[in-house]
Amino acid sequence: MVANGNGKPGTNGDSLTELVKKNVFTTGEAADICKVSQQTIIRCFDSGRLRGFRVPGSKFRRIPRDELIRFMRDNNIPTDILDSSRKKRILIVDDDEQIVELFVDVLSRDERFEVATARTGYDAGILTEQFRPDLMILDYMLPDINGNMVCKTVRKNPDFASMRIVIVSGVVKQNEIDDLLGAGADEFVKKPFNIEKLMAKVVELLEV
């Protein structure tokens, strides 16, 4: 293993740029990104401090992107090389097709964003797990469950602690807005909205 790792060619700047876009890393790649020795990564992997999996049918260690980021944050290793490298994922949840399309049009024009859409609270839940959005644009009134329930469910999972939630709704009751903000929403935007202001808010929340 040691020889194997040593025998690997050093990564250059270009390859690193490509590397950080990957979702799963080898121990060597992780070592490059973290700027530590591969040996250290392997030791951390084996002790369980850096969680990952082994490729089925082989002994090769693999590390998912999220785990690597968590590991780097835990150990105070700068993550900006990873963060800035990829598009911010935004999940749009609304049962109104036209609204969804409007958001997709507006957000897709910006290259910094990667967009997914859901029509129901149920879909929103599944996509949150799969797509792992950085920000969710959530309608309050959904066909199955209300936005505040989606908020609460998401906030219960520590994995999504860093996810931002913007509620966009035609509802104007102040106490309901207060409820939503209390349930974990970061921002409330009333429909109809000013596109420029909304975009500014999104950018601000995602710190891009």
Place this chain on the structure above:
Amino acid sequence: MNNTAIDATRSRRIELILRQVDSLPTLPAIAARLLALTTSDEGSAQEVIELVKADPTLTARILSLCHKAYVGVRAETITVDRAVVLLGFNAIRNAVLSVKVFEAFGLSEVNQEEAGEQGNGPYTFDRPGFWCHSLAVAITCELIAQAHPGRTDLPPGDAFVCGLLHDIGKLALDLVLPKSFARVIELAQINQGNIAEFERRVIGIDHHTAGKRLAEHWQLPHVLQDCIWLHGSSYELLPRLEHRPLIGLVSLADLIVRRQHLGFSGNLATGQDQASLIEAMRLDPEKVERATRQIFDELERRGEMLGLKDQPSAELYLKSIQRANEALGQLNAAMDRRSRAAARQARLLRAIATFQAWATPAGGVQDVLNRVASVAAELFGTGYYALLYPGVDGEPWLLCQYSQQGEPLEAQYLDPPVPRIDLSTTEGEEITLAKSAGMLLPWLADHLLSAHDLRQVRLLRLGCGWGTVAVLLHDRPSLPPAEELEALTLSWGSAVAAVAQHEGARRLGEGLAEANRQLAEAQQRLLQSETMARLGEMAAGAAHEMNNPLAVISGRSQLLAQALAAGSDNQKAAQKIVEQTHRLSDLISCLRMFADPPRAERKATNLQALLDEVIHQLRQEQQGELRETLMSVKVDRQATSVWIDGPKIAAAVRELLLNALQAGPKSSVHIGARVGMQSDTLTIQVSDDGEGMDAHVLAHALDPFFSSKAAGRRTGMGLPRAQQLAKAHGGDVRLTSVPGRGTVATLLIPLAAAASDDLAAGSAGARGNDNPRGGAL
């Protein structure tokens, strides 16, 4: 001895009396033996002779009897043996009984006259008179029996004994309880009633029972016992005894003798009808009549013979007439008493009748009291009268005072006395001064009009079924007897109670009507706010549905505007679309306010600056002439800094100003702000000299979407919105207007209304919690 003794003591007392009756002197042995002989062996003449011989006084009496009966026979030639033969067994027996029973009750010849004079009251038991009565009944029985020789069930000898002893019970009662019996006699005399009834009332048992008990004790034959016990009972009701005719005979003789006023029986009831009794007993009325005529002579003869009476028949007759006279006099007196009572009662009844005839439920308690006083003065005579009506449950007491003639002088309401005086618990019909001296009168004294001598004031309770309802104060020393007055006072009391009830019901009715009116008003308001709330709820539901398409329109237009050439007409058009969608959305939000009223968040606010800013902004927005319209502001010094929700007040004033500008002001619009005298209300008035509003417009000016203008109108939400904003402060909007001269819209904002804000917020919050998801779900 009073007649209200309770049953338990009464039965004990009766037992005691009976025991005393038992302890009365026994019948002398000789009499008892003679009575026994009567029943067993009639022929034992020899034994009778022996018995008489054994008693020297009796021997002397028999010999004298024989001598008197058979004048001509020389006394010395008569022996007891010969006398018995001469007189016959029955005569001897009757003579012995008469003498011995007499002796047993201490009615010897010697003290006869003394006894007559004894008695310490007008009513005593006249023992000689009683004996005369008993003897007369005995003789009558014998005479009637003798007149009917065919009637074997009426043996003359037995009839005499039965008649003689029939009232022995009276003698026994008089001996045991002389005072009570004197009272019985008195009551029987006054009431002209049946003595047995008064005996039962006063003593507990009557002479029938007492006599029966004595007869048992003396072991008298059964026929005697029953005569003593049952005489005077209705013949038809007597048990079918063997000696029933004898009992009937005694009853008949008793009736006849009493009717002849012979002697004294103490009984004054007329009892059964003589003729019907004769008929029931199947006797010959003529023979009875003949026998009756012989009574006087026979009584004189027998009395003389027995040495019991020494009155010639003429004298006896005179005496009986005297007695009859006396009885008549007593009867008259009783009649007179009754008629006087009847007259009094008639007056009372007339008074009640006039009082009741007047009574109408429409009058108040005071009217009834006045009427009571007037009737009282008429009935009882002129004098001091006042009426006190204690209120129910702590209500003031009504005191009405009257002139000597019972005319109303003054009526006043008094605070109830402390401590409470409960008139209902006062015992008796008349509350005497002594009973209430410590309570009612001293309390009343302060309120009475004239300095009347309170020591003479008496109180008369006016009661009804459930207690005292009023009290009549008067100074009459004597009123009709309580039992007669009761009907009147109850009638008065009931009338007062009825009117009080009626008044209460009327008040209740009026209260109900008032409550009803308030309820109707509240319902109207509720309906109004409910309509508004429902509209708001609908708007809330619609908000979601409408805001989505609006968001799409607005969003797409924005994207379009971005894509179009900057400054081009198309871009402007796209921007217009955006503006109008937002305006439409605001309108929906406005409607939403009715379901979810806004709440004021008060802060210290500079009102002058606030209003200046409103005017400034408005002027910027207006175009054409309106921009030039003069808008002036005047804020009183006290109103410069006020505790309000600035943005909401600004929005409200803005709406009022817009409304004023729309009215087409000729010269100017003026805003005046001031704080009320109690520094509790901020008043902001917006006045214009525009076209004004007529009554119809004014009535609906605060309705959402109402507009007097058919075209070119605004949203129609301005004034309702201003009102909502005022209500958030616990305030309101008032409009006054004169068509053609202008309108004044006033914003009333309570300043010391933090509590009402909380209240409004609380109710709004509660409504919100009921339905936190909004109306669209």
